[in-house]
Amino acid sequence: MNTSTTTPSLTDSTIPLLQRTALWPNESLASALERLRQLNFYTHRNLLSTVGRERLAALNIEDKLDQPARLETFQQLANLTHLTLDELYAASNQRFAEVVTPLEQDSQKMPWLDNVLRPRLEPRWAHQHLRSSAAAQFCPRCLQATAYHRLNWVPRAVAICLDHLCLLADHCPRCGKHITVVEVVNQHCFKCQADLRHTPQVSILRDKRGIQSQQVIQSWFKVANSPDEVIAVCHFPSSLSCVLYPLLCLIAQQLLKGQAEWPNLPRPLNDLATSIKVIIKPHQRLTSTQAYHLYQAAFTGLRNWPNGLRQLLNAYRDCDNTNARSPSRQSYLCRMQYDWLRSDWQTSPLAFAQQDFLDYVLKRGLPLMPSVMDHLQDVPWFIERAGLWTQGQTSRLLDLSPTDLHRFYSYGSLTNCLIPHTRTREPRFKQAEVLAVKQRWNTGWSLKDVISWLRVPPTDVLRLVEIGLLPIDGVWVGDDEQGLFNPQIVKDFFAQIVARLKPWPDAWCDLISMSRAVAEVDWLGVDLAVLVQSVLAERVLGHQRSPQIESLYHIYFSQAAIFKLPDQIYAARGWIAGVKFAYEYGFPAALVHDWEAAGSIKSQLSFGSHCYFDQQQLKELAAKHGFLSPVVQPSRKRRT
Numbered sequence: 076m077n078t079s080t081t082t083p084s085l086t087d088s089t090i091p092l093l094q095r096t097a098l099w100p101n102e103s104l105a106s107a108l109e110r111l112r113q114l115n116f117y118t119h120r121n122l123l124s125t126v127g128r129e130r131l132a133a134l135n136i137e138d139k140l141d142q143p144a145r146l147e148t149f150q151q152l153a154n155l156t157h158l159t160l161d162e163l164y165a166a167s168n169q170r171f172a173e174v175v176t177p178l179e180q181d182s183q184k185m186p187w188l189d190n191v192l193r194p195r196l197e198p199r200w201a202h203q204h205l206r207s208s209a210a211a212q213f214c215p216r217c218l219q220a221t222a223y224h225r226l227n228w229v230p231r232a233v234a235i236c237l238d239h240l241c242l243l244a245d246h247c248p249r250c251g252k253h254i255t256v257v258e259v260v261n262q263h264c265f266k267c268q269a270d271l272r273h274t275p276q277v278s279i280l281r282d283k284r285g286i287q288s289q290q291v292i293q294s295w296f297k298v299a300n301s302p303d304e305v306i307a308v309c310h311f312p313s314s315l316s317c318v319l320y321p322l323l324c325l326i327a328q329q330l331l332k333g334q335a336e337w338p339n340l341p342r343p344l345n346d347l348a349t350s351i352k353v354i355i356k357p358h359q360r361l362t363s364t365q366a367y368h369l370y371q372a373a374f375t376g377l378r379n380w381p382n383g384l385r386q387l388l389n390a391y392r393d394c395d396n397t398n399a400r401s402p403s404r405q406s407y408l409c410r411m412q413y414d415w416l417r418s419d420w421q422t423s424p425l426a427f428a429q430q431d432f433l434d435y436v437l438k439r440g441l442p443l444m445p446s447v448m449d450h451l452q453d454v455p456w457f458i459e460r461a462g463l464w465t466q467g468q469t470s471r472l473l474d475l476s477p478t479d480l481h482r483f484y485s486y487g488s489l490t491n492c493l494i495p496h497t498r499t500r501e502p503r504f505k506q507a508e509v510l511a512v513k514q515r516w517n518t519g520w521s522l523k524d525v526i527s528w529l530r531v532p533p534t535d536v537l538r539l540v541e542i543g544l545l546p547i548d549g550v551w552v553g554d555d556e557q558g559l560f561n562p563q564i565v566k567d568f569f570a571q572i573v574a575r576l577k578p579w580p581d582a583w584c585d586l587i588s589m590s591r592a593v594a595e596v597d598w599l600g601v602d603l604a605v606l607v608q609s610v611l612a613e614r615v616l617g618h619q620r621s622p623q624i625e626s627l628y629h630i631y632f633s634q635a636a637i638f639k640l641p642d643q644i645y646a647a648r649g650w651i652a653g654v655k656f657a658y659e660y661g662f663p664a665a666l667v668h669d670w671e672a673a674g675s676i677k678s679q680l681s682f683g684s685h686c687y688f689d690q691q692q693l694k695e696l697a698a699k700h701g702f703l704s705p706v707v708q709p710s711r712k713r714r715t
């Protein structure tokens with residue numbers, strides 16, 4: 076072993092310390108090591124840790140003597156101090172591992188003697204939940220009694236001395252600097268020499284609820300006795316500190332995050348009308364005073380679970396008497412879902428907390444955040460409580476393909492089934508609404524459903540019914556939800572039309588859309604229903620732009636064919652436009668009007684000045700006036 080020449084023989088790292096001491100009640104390991112250093116007259120403060128490092132280096136172990144995390148280090152400490160391994164473990168921060176390690180994490184274990192495993196504290200949890208030796212806190216009156224550093228001052232959530240009912244101090248009363256454990260043991264600030272025992276005390280003697288909260292919190296860390304009579308009246312959701320402490324931290328974290336919008340902490344719930352002005356800046360380490368108020372406020376959310384939590388959340392939304400109600404606070408509560416519901420607690424003993432929080436969100440009618448829904452969408456209790464289904468689940472229930480379901484919810488009759496603010500790509504449906512639709516569909520599709528399927532306005536659907544293309548069961552009484560249509564017939568009808576459509580032509584063509592076609596010939600009584608009828612009767616060719624179409628409006632026609640269509644349709648009934656007849660027979664169109672005005676002939680259909688007449692009657696009348704047969708028009712002659 077390499078013992079440096081500069082190391083005095085007194086500190087030979089292989090031998091135990093000459094002077095030893097027992098641990099004092101609740102004494103921290105760092106405190107005991109500092110006292111041992113003094114007892115053994117090691118003048119240099121780092122000497123003991125140097126000794127420790129050398130001992131551990133000889134064993135190829137990387138660890139710290141004052142923050143041991145391995146059995147071998149504890150064994151070296153035991154060898155050095157002659158304290159037992161159990162005493163040393165109980166004095167170290169390792170004793171807090173069980174309560175500060177999140178339940179959902181696979182906590183690391185420390186191999187101990189006799190093949191036993193002990194909880195091992197990970198540095199990140201230590202950093203988050205425990206004060207470091209460089210920023211200690213202390214009770215001045217405890218120091219007056221005996222000068223050493225107590226274990227119950229280590230957790231960040233601990234803020235008072237339960238013996239003296241005062242707030243712990245966490246800085247030098249004179250120069251204000253942070254106080255180290257070594258300074259606590261020495262009772263003096265090393266910078267300004269202030270006597271820490273004379274730090275002014277802040278009594279919390281009258282704050283019964285504050286004391287209660289600290290009694291319970293300190294008992295979770297096993298640095299105070301369990302206050303059974305307090306616990307009996309608190310009605311916590313669990314008796315386990317490993318369940319209650321993470322919840323407390325979560326509530327505290329939410330209170331901190333919400334401070335920007337509500338810069339006061341809620342008092343215990345009986346006094347919620349007023350609040351405590353403890354402004355805590357983001358990323359700031361809490362002072363003892365701030366920790367006291369923060370954890371006390373958070374504690375109220377754990378009492379009388381889940382009512383306490385609900386009251387706390389209500390307070391966050393409504394009970395700010397000093398300011399006008401801030402709309403941003405609502406959004407804050409929405410964002411809180413992210414932290415609360417996205418924790419991986421679904422299968423842990425903490426799952427109940429998520430369920431109760433979700434109940435609150437739902438009862439309050441707050442929108443569920445999409446990321447939360449994604450996270451929980453397969454968790455059975457979430458589906459049950461939130462009453463939501465995914466697209467797949469909804470498709471199966473309604474017996475529709477996802478594509479067909481999309482027809483209904485994108486703009487159609489199932490839009491009401493979607494939850495507000497749902498994602499377009501992964502929509503979520505309200506179970507109750509979907510079940511109501513399924514029930515409704517037992518009697519058939521309504522006008523609204525058919526509109527969704529054909530993607531046309533109601534007037535067009537009613538026209539399709541009117542001209543006999545779409546049969547209905549019963550009589551429509553003006554109710555959009557009336558189950559009139561047989562779904563299969565509607566589906567077949569649409570499929571039949573699609574089957575008639577021709578692909579988009581390769582060569583240039585004068586194709587116009589359905590809406591354009593309707594605009595061109597609607598005035599001649601040819602609307603969408605008649606156009607569809609004409610496609611089915613193959614009187615006109617319909618084209619589709621893509622292999623799949625979703626709407627009757629996605630049919631295209633040749634413009635020339637559309638212009639000819641009205642004449643063609645009426646010709647099938649034996650009618651002809653008066654203008655056209657006059658042109659073909661070579662007399663002025665006005666003559667037809669004269670005959671009509673004289674009562675010689677009656678138009679079959681009249682669109683303003685454009686009228687259709689029975690062709691046979693017109694022929695007879697024309698013959699009477701000397702127009703015996705059609706004449707070849709000069710313009711056509713020139714072209715041929």
Ligand SMILES: [Zn+2]
Pocket residue numbers: 214215216217218236237238239240
């Ligand atoms: Zn004290």
Ligand SMILES: [Zn+2]
Pocket residue numbers: 247248249250251252264265266267268269
């Ligand atoms: Zn000082």
